[in-house]
Amino acid sequence: MTNHWNDLKNSDCILAIGCNPAENHPISFKWIEEAIDNGGKLIAVDPRYTRTASKSDIYAQIRPGTDIAFLGGLINYALQNNLTHEEYVREYTNAAFLVTEKYDFQDGMFCSFDDQEKTYDPKAWAYAVDGAGNPKKDMSMKDPNCVYQLLKKHFERYDVDKVCAITGTKKEDYLAVAKAFCGTGRPDKAGTILYAMGITQSTHGTQNVRAVAMLQMLLGNIGIAGGGVNALRGESNVQGSTDYGLLFHILPGYLKSPEFDNTDLKGYLEKWTPKTKDPKSANWWGNTPKYTVSLLKAWYGDNATPENDFCYSLLPKRMGNYSYGKIMEKMGKGELEGLVCMGMNPAMGGPDSGHARTALGKLKWLVTVDLWETETSIFWKRPGVNPKDIQTEVFMLPAASSVEKEGSISNSGRWAQWRYAAVQPVGESRSDLHIIDQFHKRVKALYEKQGGAFPDPITKLSWNYGNGHEPDVHLVAKEINGYFTKDMTIVDKDKTLEFKKGDQVPMFKYLQDDGSTVSGCWIYCGSYTKDGNQMARRDDGDPTGLGLYPKWSWCWPVNRRIIYNRASVNPKGEPFNPKRPLIAWDATEKKWKGDVPDGPWPPMADDKEGKYPFIMVPEGHGRLYGLDLKDGPFPEHYEPVESPAKNMLSKVQNNPVVKLPKNVSSDLGKFPFIGTTYRMTEHWQTGGMTRSLPWLVELVPDMFVEISESMARQKGIKKGDKVRVTTERGSIEGVALVTSRLKPFKVEGKMIEQVGMPWHFGYSGLATGDSGNMLTAAVGCANTNIPEFKAFLCNIEKGGKKA
Amino acid sequence: MGISRRQFLQGGALAAAGVALAKPGEANVDAPGLRTKGLKSSTTICPFCAVGCGLIVHTKDGKVANIEGDPKHPINKGSLCSKGSSLFQVAVNDRRLQKVMYRAPGSDKWEEKSWDWTLDRIAQRMKETRDKSFKASELNKKDNKEYVVNRADGMAMFGGAGLDNEECYLWSKFSRSMGVGLLEHQARL
Numbered sequence: 003m004t005n006h007w008n009d010l011k012n013s014d015c016i017l018a019i020g021c022n023p024a025e026n027h028p029i030s031f032k033w034i035e036e037a038i039d040n041g042g043k044l045i046a047v048d049p050r051y052t053r054t055a056s057k058s059d060i061y062a063q064i065r066p067g068t069d070i071a072f073l074g075g076l077i078n079y080a081l082q083n084n085l086t087h088e089e090y091v092r093e094y095t096n097a098a099f100l101v102t103e104k105y106d107f108q109d110g111m112f113c114s115f116d117d118q119e120k121t122y123d124p125k126a127w128a129y130a131v132d133g134a135g136n137p138k139k140d141m142s143m144k145d146p147n148c149v150y151q152l153l154k155k156h157f158e159r160y161d162v163d164k165v166c167a168i169t170g171t172k173k174e175d176y177l178a179v180a181k182a183f184c185g186t187g188r189p190d191k192a193g194t195i196l197y198a199m200g201i202t203q204s205t206h207g208t209q210n211v212r213a214v215a216m217l218q219m220l221l222g223n224i225g226i227a228g229g230g231v232n233a234l235r236g237e238s239n240v241q242g243s244t245d246y247g248l249l250f251h252i253l254p255g256y257l258k259s260p261e262f263d264n265t266d267l268k269g270y271l272e273k274w275t276p277k278t279k280d281p282k283s284a285n286w287w288g289n290t291p292k293y294t295v296s297l298l299k300a301w302y303g304d305n306a307t308p309e310n311d312f313c314y315s316l317l318p319k320r321m322g323n324y325s326y327g328k329i330m331e332k333m334g335k336g337e338l339e340g341l342v343c344m345g346m347n348p349a350m351g352g353p354d355s356g357h358a359r360t361a362l363g364k365l366k367w368l369v370t371v372d373l374w375e376t377e378t379s380i381f382w383k384r385p386g387v388n389p390k391d392i393q394t395e396v397f398m399l400p401a402a403s404s405v406e407k408e409g410s411i412s413n414s415g416r417w418a419q420w421r422y423a424a425v426q427p428v429g430e431s432r433s434d435l436h437i438i439d440q441f442h443k444r445v446k447a448l449y450e451k452q453g454g455a456f457p458d459p460i461t462k463l464s465w466n467y468g469n470g471h472e473p474d475v476h477l478v479a480k481e482i483n484g485y486f487t488k489d490m491t492i493v494d495k496d497k498t499l500e501f502k503k504g505d506q507v508p509m510f511k512y513l514q515d516d517g518s519t520v521s522g523c524w525i526y527c528g529s530y531t532k533d534g535n536q537m538a539r540r541d542d543g544d545p546t547g548l549g550l551y552p553k554w555s556w557c558w559p560v561n562r563r564i565i566y567n568r569a570s571v572n573p574k575g576e577p578f579n580p581k582r583p584l585i586a587w588d589a590t591e592k593k594w595k596g597d598v599p600d601g602p603w604p605p606m607a608d609d610k611e612g613k614y615p616f617i618m619v620p621e622g623h624g625r626l627y628g629l630d631l632k633d634g635p636f637p638e639h640y641e642p643v644e645s646p647a648k649n650m651l652s653k654v655q656n657n658p659v660v661k662l663p664k665n666v667s668s669d670l671g672k673f674p675f676i677g678t679t680y681r682m683t684e685h686w687q688t689g690g691m692t693r694s695l696p697w698l699v700e701l702v703p704d705m706f707v708e709i710s711e712s713m714a715r716q717k718g719i720k721k722g723d724k725v726r727v728t729t730e731r732g733s734i735e736g737v738a739l740v741t742s743r744l745k746p747f748k749v750e751g752k753m754i755e756q757v758g759m760p761w762h763f764g765y766s767g768l769a770t771g772d773s774g775n776m777l778t779a780a781v782g783c784a785n786t787n788i789p790e791f792k793a794f795l796c797n798i799e800k801g802g803k804k805a
Numbered sequence: 806m807g808i809s810r811r812q813f814l815q816g817g818a819l820a821a822a823g824v825a826l827a828k829p830g831e832a833n834v835d836a837p838g839l840r841t842k843g844l845k846s847s848t849t850i851c852p853f854c855a856v857g858c859g860l861i862v863h864t865k866d867g868k869v870a871n872i873e874g875d876p877k878h879p880i881n882k883g884s885l886c887s888k889g890s891s892l893f894q895v896a897v898n899d900r901r902l903q904k905v906m907y908r909a910p911g912s913d914k915w916e917e918k919s920w921d922w923t924l925d926r927i928a929q930r931m932k933e934t935r936d937k938s939f940k941a942s943e944l945n946k947k948d949n950k951e952y953v954v955n956r957a958d959g960m961a962m963f964g965g966a967g968l969d970n971e972e973c974y975l976w977s978k979f980s981r982s983m984g985v986g987l988l989e990h991q992a993r994l
Contacts, residue, residue, distance in 0.1 A: 007856055007880050028886035029856045203994075235855035239973070240992050243965035246973035248990040254977055259986075262945060262952040301978055318956040318984045321943050326993040329961050338987075339934040339959045344976060346964030351994055367930045371964075373901055382908060389913035397927055398915070400902030403895050404852040405862050405869065409969030411850055413857025413880075418970060422847040424862035425869055425896070429903025430920065434972040442979050444928035454932060455939035456955055456984070463982045478971040522974055540848070542879050551879045684887050686853050687991075691967075695894040701887060768900060788993060 004565050005194065005230035006415025006557070008549030011036035012228030012582060015186050015193040017045045017179070020069060020200020020210070020792075021234050024053035026681050027414075030234065031057070033549075037228075043182050047072065048200065049678055050708075050758055051743040060178045065170040065747045066678045066756070067204055067642030067793035071651070072176075073213035074639060075165035078157040079180040080220050085187040087222025090578070092143060093606070094569050094615050095219045095624040097150040100130040100138040105147075105635070107156060110652025112634040120659055127628075127635045129621075135279045137621055149627040153216075156636045159651060168639065168650050170747035187221040189578040192228030198236065203792045205660045208785035209637035212628060216637070219624045225569030225600075225615060227548050227584045235414040237687065238404075242412035245558070246523060250324035253317075254482075254523035257294055260314075262321040267314040270294070276620040283622035284601050284613045289524075292513045296521035300481055303464030308517055316459040325787035326352060327780050334361040342369040344434055345401065349377035349384075350688035350764045353778040353789040354665070356732045359384060367395045371437055373403055376690045377764040377773075384765050401434055402427035409435065409475050410529075410537045412558070418529055419555040420538035439465075439473045476535070480506060483530040484513060484521025506531045509560050525558045536561070548584065550597055562598040568606070568615035569624075575605030633659045633784040642793035643781050644668050644730075646676060647749045659784045666779050667730040673795035675713075676747070676756040677729065679774045685762035693767035705763035705771025707736035709798065710744040713755040717800060724802030727757060729794055731779060734772035735802040757798050761791070844870055848878075852895070852967065853888040856880060860892060869896040934959040935983060961987035 010016065010033035023030045035057075038044055046055035047062045055061040064072055080086050091097045104126045106113035114126035129137035130147065143150040162180070166173050186193030195218060201210040215224070215231045223229035235241050247254040257274070264270035275290040298306050302313035322328075330348070332338055334357055341348075341362075349359050362368065362381045370379040375398070377384070382392040406427040412418045427433065442465055449457040467473030484507040492499045492512055499512075510527035513519045521527050529536050541553035550563040557563055564570075567585050571577050575587025575594075585596040587605050594602075606612040614622025628635045640657045641649050643666050649655050656662070667673060684702040685692040692698045707725050709717075719725060721740045726733055736759060746753040761778075763771030777796060782789045844863040849872075851858045859878025863871040872893040876883035895901075905923045906915040938959025942951045962980045965973045980988045 027854050027856050029858050029881045029884055029889070032881070032884060237966035237991055238850070238852045238855055238857070239968060239970065240966035240990075241855060242970040243968060243973045243990050244992045246965070246970060247977045248965040248973055248988060249992060250986060250988055253981070254974060259981075262943060262954050265953065301982070315953070316955070317981060318986050319952065319954040320956070320986050321945065321952070321954060324987045324989070326963075326989045329987050329989060332987075333961070337958075338961055339938065340930060341961050341963065344962075344964035344972075345967035346991060348963060351991065366934070367927075369927055373895070375900075375902065383913065390911050393910040395910050395930070396908040397923055398902065398906040398908070399923070400904060403901075405849050405872070405892070405896050407969070409971045411852075411857070411969055413850075414855035415857070417857055419850045419857055419859075421849045421969070424845075424847045424849065424864050425867055428896075428901050430905065431902060432920070434968050435975065438972060438975045438979050440924045441928065441931070442975075442982070444924055445931055445983070448928055448932045452932075455936045455957075456941065459955070459982045459984060463978070473975070475969075475971050478975060482971065482974050522978070526970070540877065542877055544879075549879070554879050686888055691853065691895065692888060692891075694898060694900040695891045697891045697894055698887065786993070791994075 003230060003232040003415045004224060005232055006417065006563060008033055008551065009227055009564065010034050010194065011040065012192060012548060013037045013042050013194045014191045014228060015043045015045065015183055016196060017047065017183050017193065018054050018196045019047040019072070021196050021198035022048065022052040022054045022680070023196060023234060024057060025683050026198065026236065027234050028683055045179050045182060047179065049756060050680070060175065060182060062171050062175040062179050063745065063747070065749065066676055067645065067790070068169040068639065069201055069204070069210045070206060070213050070637045071160065071165050071168040071639040072171065073210070073217055074157050074160035074637060075162060075176065076180055076184060077213065077217050077220060078160040079162070080184040080187060080217070081154050081157065083184065085184040086220045087187050087189060089572065090222035090569065091150070091220055092141060093573055095626050096621060097148070097153070097626055098139045098141050098143050099149050099621070099623070099627070100140060100145055100147050101149060101152060101627065102126070102128050102130050103147060105152070110638060110649070110654030111658065115658065120661060122632065122634065122659065124630060153626055153636065164650065170749060184221065186223060189222065190581060192226050192579070192582065193221055193223050194229050194232055196232050196234055198234045200792055202783070202788050203790060205643055205657045205781060205783055205790050206633065206637070206640055207783035207788050208631060209633060213637040216626050219626060222578065224624065225564065225566035226579065227564060227570070227582045230564070233414065239411035241414055241416060242418070245412060245525060250320060254297060255293055255525045257290065257297060260317050260319045262319045264319065267311040270314065278620040280622065282606070282612060282614055283620060284603070284617040285620045285622070286617045287620070291515040293510070293521070293524035295515045295517060296484055296513045296519045296524060299487065299517055299520040300484070300522040301464060302462055305462040305464070306517065312517060313462065316462065323787070327782055327787055327789065330358055330361055330780070333364060336364040338364070339366040340368070341365055343378055344371050347376045347378045347688040347690055349381050350773055350775060353775055353791060354731050354780040355773050355775040357780065363392045363394055365394045367397070369397045369399065371399045371401050371434060372690060373401055374690050374694050375766050377688065377766045380766055399437060400429060400431035401437070402431050406431070407433040407435065410479065415557070417555045417557045418526065418537040420535060433472060435475060435478070436472045439467065479530045479535065481520065482522040482526050483507065484519055484527050486519055488518050490518055508532070528560050529556050529558070546596060548582065560598050562600065564597055566600055566615055567597050568600045571605065573605060573607040631785055633657055642790055643779060644793065644795040646670055646754045646795065657784050660781065663779065663781055665730045666781060668795060670795070673729060673797050675796050675798060676754055677727065677777060677794045677796035678756060678758050679761045679778065679791050680758055681762065682760055685760065687762065689762040689764055689767060693762065693769045696768065699769040703769050705736040706739040706759065707798070708739045708741055708744055708758040710746060710755060711740055711742055712746060714738070714740040717798065719800050723800055726799045726802050727759065727777060727796050729777040729796045732776035733803070734774070734776050736772060757796055840871060848875055851885070851889045851892065858885060858889055860885070860889065869893065872896065931960065931983065939984060955984055956986045957984035958986065960985060961989070964990050966991035
């Protein structure tokens with residue numbers, strides 16, 4: 003989230019698209035309801051009439067996977083009706099930037115597509131640059147090659163009638179959404195967009211998110227209280243686990259994991275440190291060398307020296323894509339020997355679970371670390387297999403629960419909050435921290451004794467977390483924050499700061515690229531300082547009244563509660579909305595008041611020191627036009643891989659850079675219905691944490707399949723009947739739930755029914771049932787590889803599996 | 806009314822349980838005092854979704870006796886959803902794993918094992934796989950050149966969204982030190 007949960011109360015209009023906060027983030031509704039009490043409007047856009055929809059002012063039904071059409075139509079509506087925040091768009095986004103004349107878009111395809119490789123060459127979409135190397139601009143935004151004009155042209159095809167034909171939304175509902183939400187383009191209004199997996203789980207998921215962000219930039223809604231682009235994250239620390247780089251392409255703090263051709267530290271830094279020649283651009287990622295060297299110092303300690311590239315050569319280098327789906331493919335081919343699952347359940351959580359379960363059987367060894375037996379840990383005795391046929395050696399380690407250990411987790415609003423151990427772990431269970439510590443120490447001992455392949459990355463690793471049974475979590479947290487490795491004097495403007503060796507670094511602007519600082523994750527620098535553990539703070543004071551709670555826990559970066567907040571003021575530093583000022587420049591004191599600003603510099607209009615507000619891109623301006631995406635600089639509507647409709651906007655049916663697996667089918671004769679998966683309050687993810695709790699099992703005991711009343715009549719299915727749902731991947735059984743929440747969609751003049759189901763059930767736990775993900779396809783977003791769980795084609799029959 | 810919001814909520818819980826309240830003032834003598842009197846308390850954050858609600862854990866003699874919403878927490882102000890309200894049953898639950906379990910290749914049952922035996926064997930497996938699958942260099946087909954990659958492609962590491970930050974950090978540090986490129990978690994799904 004650019005903003006945070008309490009901030010929802012500040013919104014004049016909340017657009018929930020591809021998420022269902024009343025159901026899946028129930029307590030967030032406390033703040034959504036406060037916004038409604040304050041006169042704000044709630045809009046729910048969803049294939050189903052959800053709990054969120056039931057509380058909304060406007061509900062618009064949308065066919066799964068057509069979000070770009072829906073959002074593109076809103077972009078067009080705002081542009082055509084002059085509802086954009088003109089000054090914000092001109093000054094803070096790349097709307098005025100000129101694009102190279104090579105850029106072209108024809109009938110669903112951007113230029114420079116390689117038909118053989120199915121890839122674009124994004125160089126053809128670059129900015130046009132002047133002699134000094136800076137992007138050319140036309141501040142009148144009239145040049146036909148400026149982003150604003152290209153944007154307008156791209157989205158003028160997304161007129162209301164066309165959009166509604168694609169999305170299946172009723173025109174009057176769509177117009178009500180457009181009018182209400184685009185009405186927040188005024189400087190004194192704030193609109194927020196909330197989204198979750200309905201947006202990301204798509205073959206064009208990243209472009210869905212971009213469409214959200216672009217609409218928000220056009221309306222001047224990013225960086226302000228009550229605004230923002232807000233991903234409602236689903237797991238208690240999925241924000242933190244991402245921040246700490248548990249993905250193949252990143253290291254902690256969103257530093258890139260090295261690629262094979264970043265052959266030394268210099269090459270790595272050259273490749274990944276963005277550059278600008280514009281003195282008004284802060285280009286924050288220009289600090290990449292400081293954060294990288296501080297990370298290497300945290301990992302390799304005194305062994306990391308300037309002479310040996312700070313041990314850069316000890317890091318593994320990637321060649322290719324190792325995303326989750328690719329790993330499962332490799333596993334299925336028998337190319338992997340081992341897998342460790344730390345509280346993850348791949349027999350359930352990924353697409354095409356049938357394949358995943360077979361793939362697990364190709365492993366030589368499997369380690370699961372969890373509170374419970376999971377479908378993954380007992381995959382070898384799952385229904386329908388003979389354990390004798392499965393040669394995988396399985397270790398099931400009992401993990402401590404969250405109330406049995408100490409440490410921090412980061413919520414969706416980036417608040418890192420400290421938890422305490424209330425009791426000892428149950429039985430012989432142990433914390434994940436202890437288990438990881440043991441993995442390292444025992445592997446290291448083996449390498450020290452026996453030698454082996456390239457032991458240095460293990461034997462030279464800096465690992466000093468005390469001598470207790472458990473590693474000292476405070477020492478880990480202090481290393482993450484970072485400390486000085488020698489006495490330092492730092493001159494910061496008019497202040498001279500003295501630090502001793504071992505002092506905690508107060509904030510990331512003091513991190514260094516010469517080895518004099520350690521920091522395990524630069525964005526968390528400031529979380530554990532000489533003043534102690536900031537994440538444990540419990541002062542609930544709210545001095546601005548905006549709900550920023552600056553002394554409650556700690557929020558990355560630098561306790562800034564709303565990011566890009568320099569975009570909440572005009573170039574002179576005056577709040578666009580004086581009724582809800584987030585930050586304001588005090589010209590007398592020459593400092594910012596309010597939230598921690600996005601950098602200390604004076605307002606943008608200051609000739610000498612002013613900076614643009616979007617500090618994380620080298621051009622300093624929000625990107626209405628994207629430069630580094632795999633599937634085009636603008637979002638373009640394509641159908642989901644399995645769809646009942648032809649693309650009504652171009653002849654290109656699916657995202658052209660997505661490669662299709664064999665087991666997908668759009669044969670409406672076999673699979674005439676739209677399938678979608680979803681979650682509910684009473685269960686959670688793969689069900690491991692909820693299907694063993696008697697209270698929750700009593701509330702929702704069975705796997706169910708939700709259908710509309712019209713489909714129930716048509717198929718002769720009654721509530722409570724057993725039904726079978728089938729896709730090209732598999733077949734599952736569930737209890738029919740007939741509701742008026744689901745309605746068919748109008749697609750090319752025909753009514754197409756939808757089938758909805760949760761994916762929380764499996765064969766382990768107190769309550770068991772068939773798994774929704776047996777049905778979903780292993781095909782994902784062109785940029786992130788996140789699977790398209792939300793839109794597929796299926797059939798449904800009465801009578802369950804035995805029918 | 807002369808009672809705090811918290812006491813009011815507790816009174817509400819009593820009423821829901823079928824205990825009639827003659828007048829609001831009697832809420833002052835009801836469950837909160839009795840239920841948590843003499844118990845130790847500490848705060849925690851909900852382990853389910855990422856709203857980050859606060860809870861208070863009450864313990865007695867080293868055992869969890871009660872868990873409820875933290876009324877001081879700015880996000881939830883004491884409220885919880887059905888999952889958060891059930892955190893007690895995560896802490897106190899017969900189905901929780903208590904022992905290390907091992908399943909030999911081809912076996913149809915779990916065997917109980919010691920931590921020491923198991924961790925040693927896992928370390929051995931990791932080392933064998935690392936040594937066997939270690940790639941010091943790899944050919945790039947595009948330029949037909951060998952590049953130093955120092956990667957162990959024989960094993961994958963999954964998970965982290967349910968771990969603490971400090972655990973995630975060490976998981977990343979450990980995995981990369983092992984040469985693991987195949988490191989992924991729930992954020993990809």
